[in-house]
Amino acid sequence: MARVVVDVMLKPEILDPQGQAVADALPRLGISEVASVRIGRRVEIEFTGEADLERAREIADKLLANPVIEDFAVSAPQEGPAA
């Protein structure tokens, strides 16, 4: 079993109301040092055999990302998720 991670984020020029809502809430929590927040999706794909970045890219392209408004990045983490 090998994991590939696909990070799908809105393109920088696309407004992100969800992230904006979080950013707007921070001053009320007393946090003022944040310039912006963007919220996207993290998709973890477990392959039965070897991690296949090309295959993951194909899946992201066909199923996970909307190329009109989103960019994605594919990566194979060395070990489990960071703690």
Added chain:
Amino acid sequence: MARVVVDVMLKPEILDPQGQAVADALPRLGISEVASVRIGRRVEIEFTGEADLERAREIADKLLANPVIEDFAVSAPQEGPAA
């Protein structure tokens, strides 16, 4: 400006119907080597000054993750997002 990334994923024991739907669609695309797909959120926080992991953890705890069903991991990527 420094970026901190918060990855929010459903706990392993919580069912993920969205990820399951993607996993179920893959055989129809001719992809059979995927065991499972889990879909969570990737949150990018831009700090005005230094990246502050402790602060990001506090934000995740208060605003980004539901501790009943979700785990989160905070990290500071070395450079920009992976291509």
